Amino acid sequence: MATLDLKVAPAIKTADTRAKVKSLTSSCLRLFPFTARRRVLVSLVVMGMALTMPAVAAEKVGLSVDASKTGTKIDRNIFGQFAEHLGHGIYDGIWVGPNSKIPNTRGIRNDVVAALKAIKVPNVRWPGGCFADEYHWRNGVGSQRKVTLNPNWGGVTEPNTFGTHEFMDFINQIGSEAYVSVNLGSGTPNEAADWLEYMTAVAPDTLAKERAANGHPAPYKVAYLGVGNESWDCGGNMTPDYYTSQMKIYSRFVRNYNPAQQVKDQMLKVAVGPGGEEPRFIDWTETVMKAYQHHTWSWEINGLSMHSYTVGRWEDKFKSTDFGENEYAQFLKLTLDMDGLINKYSAIMDKYDPDKKVALFVDEWGSWYAPLPGSNPGFLVQQNSMRDAVLAALNLNIFARHADRVRGANIAQMINVLQAMIMTDKEKMVLTPTYYVFKMYVPFQDATFVPVTFEAGSYTHDNITLPRVDVLAAKDAKGKLWLAITNLDPNQPVELEASVAGITAKSAAGETLTAPKVDSVNSFDAPKTVVPKPVSVVVEGGKLTLQLEPKSVTVVSVEQ
Numbered sequence: 001m002a003t004l005d006l007k008v009a010p011a012i013k014t015a016d017t018r019a020k021v022k023s024l025t026s027s028c029l030r031l032f033p034f035t036a037r038r039r040v041l042v043s044l045v046v047m048g049m050a051l052t053m054p055a056v057a058a059e060k061v062g063l064s065v066d067a068s069k070t071g072t073k074i075d076r077n078i079f080g081q082f083a084e085h086l087g088h089g090i091y092d093g094i095w096v097g098p099n100s101k102i103p104n105t106r107g108i109r110n111d112v113v114a115a116l117k118a119i120k121v122p123n124v125r126w127p128g129g130c131f132a133d134e135y136h137w138r139n140g141v142g143s144q145r146k147v148t149l150n151p152n153w154g155g156v157t158e159p160n161t162f163g164t165h166e167f168m169d170f171i172n173q174i175g176s177e178a179y180v181s182v183n184l185g186s187g188t189p190n191e192a193a194d195w196l197e198y199m200t201a202v203a204p205d206t207l208a209k210e211r212a213a214n215g216h217p218a219p220y221k222v223a224y225l226g227v228g229n230e231s232w233d234c235g236g237n238m239t240p241d242y243y244t245s246q247m248k249i250y251s252r253f254v255r256n257y258n259p260a261q262q263v264k265d266q267m268l269k270v271a272v273g274p275g276g277e278e279p280r281f282i283d284w285t286e287t288v289m290k291a292y293q294h295h296t297w298s299w300e301i302n303g304l305s306m307h308s309y310t311v312g313r314w315e316d317k318f319k320s321t322d323f324g325e326n327e328y329a330q331f332l333k334l335t336l337d338m339d340g341l342i343n344k345y346s347a348i349m350d351k352y353d354p355d356k357k358v359a360l361f362v363d364e365w366g367s368w369y370a371p372l373p374g375s376n377p378g379f380l381v382q383q384n385s386m387r388d389a390v391l392a393a394l395n396l397n398i399f400a401r402h403a404d405r406v407r408g409a410n411i412a413q414m415i416n417v418l419q420a421m422i423m424t425d426k427e428k429m430v431l432t433p434t435y436y437v438f439k440m441y442v443p444f445q446d447a448t449f450v451p452v453t454f455e456a457g458s459y460t461h462d463n464i465t466l467p468r469v470d471v472l473a474a475k476d477a478k479g480k481l482w483l484a485i486t487n488l489d490p491n492q493p494v495e496l497e498a499s500v501a502g503i504t505a506k507s508a509a510g511e512t513l514t515a516p517k518v519d520s521v522n523s524f525d526a527p528k529t530v531v532p533k534p535v536s537v538v539v540e541g542g543k544l545t546l547q548l549e550p551k552s553v554t555v556v557s558v559e560q
């Protein structure tokens with residue numbers, strides 16, 4: 001029988017916890033003779049706590065943080081997004097067209113723009129993915145757009161109504177930067193060079209004049225250039241050597257002419273890197289990085305991409321709805337492999353680039369589940385639950401702990417596809433649990449990493465053991481300390497006591513994201529099932545005490 005620790009009782013907020021309290025209370029009472037039972041009940045009621053008892057005693061966890069000991073900057077670009085021409089990621093998700101009844105600005109949904117502005121998206125990777133290596137930019141500019149096909153994703157037509165100008169308008173509306181992936185698969189260096197010239201040159205250059213005639217006289221800023229995508233598979237199944245030769249040609253000739261990006265804000269070029277655990281990716285990473293080590297003035301790269309989805313099994317994928325604790329624990333265990341992968345490829349990068357000039361860009365990551373029944377399997381539609389919120393926090397924490405090498409990451413994908421921030425259905429829009437994690441983590445963008453020490457033990461379900469708690473700490477530009485704490489245990493609350501040195505902690509406030517069940521989702525009909533709620537923090541003698549609900553992500557800031 002679980003102990004009922006009244007002193008640390010957090011308010012019972014969720015339906016299933018309430019049910020547990022009821023059953024625990026009655027099983028507890030069954031152990032007492034009738035009169036004693038009455039006394040127990042009366043004392044519970046008198047204390048007003050019959051419904052505020054925890055189902056399970058809170059696990060006490062101590063944590064130490066010294067705010068004067070700072071580490072590397074957590075690059076805001078680890079909070080990047082990925083928007084591919086895939087399913088309803090672009091069409092219906094971002095683009096509804098200027099004549100739509102859905103409120104829009106020049107064809108771009110206003111509700112989606114407002115939601116994305118709130119999470120301060122640092123960059124958006126576009127137009128793919130596998131789509132990028134079959135994308136011909138000329139189809140998406142000018143008044144006559146060609147209708148083409150999208151053979152990778154669902155065998156649908158591609159209207160090309162969302163092209164370069166629409167993407168740049170969208171980026172501008174949400175206040176983000178462009179990460180453009182050029183076609184190194186079915187395209188040519190010349191085609192990619194023309195596209196960059198079209199986007200970034202100034203008149204009297206002919207392509208610049210064409211851009212102006214299409215409505216945008218000023219050059220666009222292209223902050224990041226993706227030199228191919230998964231060139232080891234969907235991007236052309238190249239050998240590492242073949243890719244490296246191609247990549248050098250693209251790096252040399254695909255130039256950014258924007259006058260404002262020649263000295264400051266230079267475009268960063270991201271080469272294709274590894275795609276998981278397979279041994280072939282060691283050779284791939286070695287080949288690209290060895291070439292980089294010996295690169296001459298004529299070419300260079302500033303980033304190496306890494307793709308790693310949490311999938312488990314490509315055949316018979318996990319479901320994104322209607323799952324239980326077992327699938328919750330299994331999936332989170334899988335996602336923690338991200339740390340090992342980053343260690344593995346960082347070690348190779350360190351050999352050829354000890355000064356860490358080349359950033360690792362985890363530019364595709366997130367959960368990949370079975371398509372929702374009834375959806376086009378090529379559209380990669382899945383639900384997004386409390387499990388995804390925890391998964392997102394764990395991965396963001398891993399990236400932040402590798403901030404010296406991981407300076408970019410793009411969750412796949414922004415809207416309606418895979419682990420999305422936002423789901424839309426015609427005029428309806430819903431924000432997912434993952435969206436709220438990104439929102440709560442905004443203060444960590446460009447904040448400085450602060451090391452923390454804690455001993456929280458583990459959570460075990462069947463034979464799966466996970467850390468009970470994960471913590472990230474950082475100081476923002478104004479010197480304010482932020483803590484993000486994830487309680488992975490779906491059953492047991494945690495009472496966290498954090499000793500804070502290096503600042504005089506006066507008060508603290510925060511928000512927590514939790515849900516009734518591990519598979520709780522936000523739906524169009526019930527959009528507020530998994531939303532952040534304020535959490536109270538007691539600050540006394542340099543110590544913070546707060547209750548972390550089971551399966552929760554909590555972010556607190558400390559005032560000094």
Ligand code: AHR
Nearest residue numbers: 128129130131229230412
């Ligand atoms: O995100 C979906 C697909 O996954 C991308 O197009 C591709 O790069 C990866 O395999």
